[in-house]
Amino acid sequence: MSKKTLIIVPAYNEAGSIADVVENIHKHVKDADVLVVDDGSQDRTARKARESGAMVISLPYNMGIGSAVQSGFLFAKEKGYHFAVQVDGDGQHPTSEIPRLLAALENGVDLAIGSRFVQPTNYRPPLLRAVGIKIFSFLTSSIVGKRVYDTTSGFRACGRKAIVLLTETYPHDYPEVEALITLHRNGLRFVEVPVEMNYRQEGKSSISTKAGVYYMLKVTLAVLVAVIKRRNGE
C-alpha cells in the first residue's frame, strides 16, 4: 500500500482498553499511522496510548465524539493522508476488518462503513435501539435512494474527498447518520462492508435511555435539515 493511511481512534477514559486497540491495529494494518484523539479524558488514556506507540492529540476538554473524530480528519487533511479510518477506543470495532474497508476505498468509493446488518450477524440490539436503527436506516435509504442498513456504525474508512468534506462539516455529537447525508448531498459515494463487531461484555452502552431519546430527536432533525442544507461551497 503506497497510499498514506491514518487510523483515528477517538477515546474518552479508555485507559483500560486503548493499548490493546492500538496494538491490534498495528497487528492487522502494517503501514498505517495510528492517531489517538484523547477527548479530555481524566484517566491515563493519553499516556497508555503513547506508550503503545500511537500518536496522541489531547483535546483540552471533552468535546464529544464528533469533534474528536473531526480533530482526526483535520490532522489527516493537513498531513496529506489519503485514507482515514475511524476505530473506537473501547475495542468494539474489529481491527482485523480494517484492510477490507481500505480495499473498498481502493475501489474508488469515498467512504466505507463497517456494517453490522448487511448480512445476518450475532448482534441483537435491545428493542428501543433496534427501532431507532430501523428508522434511521429507512430515513437514510429514502434520501440517498439506495438501501443503507447500518447508518449508526462508527467504524468507517474515508477517502481523501470525504476527509476534506468532513473536516469542514461534521456534527459534534452523534455524527454518523448526518455525515452520510452530507456526503450524499455533496456527490460522494459510500458503501457498506459487512463486519462482525465485538460487543461489550457487560452490555453497558455509552447511550442511556434519556440520551437515547435526545439521540433520536437530534439525529432525525439533523438528517431532515441536512437534506435542505446548502452544499459546501455554495
Next chain:
Amino acid sequence: MIEIATHLRIIIGILCFTLVGIIIELIRQNRLKEHYAIIWLLTAVSIFIFGIWPDSLNMISRIVRLHHLTTLFMVAFLFLLAIVLHFTLVISQLFDRNRRLTQEVAWLRFELEQIMQEEKG
C-alpha cells in the same frame, strides 16, 4: 388618544437617555461590540418613541385590533424573541469557531511536542 402624564414622560425620557448613556459607555470601555450595541440602541429609540408619542402604540393597536396594553405586551414580547434568536445565532457561530480553535490548538500542541522531542533526542 392615550394620555400619559407629563411626569411619566419625563421618567421615560430619563430612562432612555440613561440606557443610551450606558450603551455608549460600554462601547467606549470596549465591553460591548458595536455590532451588538445596535439592537440596544434601537431598543432605547423605540421606548423613546412610545414615550413621547404614545399614539403610535394606538395606531398599531388599531391595525392588529387589540387593546393598547395587549399591543404593548405583544410588541415587547416579539422584540425579546428577536433578541433571543439573535443571541442563539451568535452562540452557534461562537460554538463552531470555538470548536475549530480547540482542535487547532490540540493539533499545534502535538506538533510542538514533536519538535521539542526531536531537539532533545
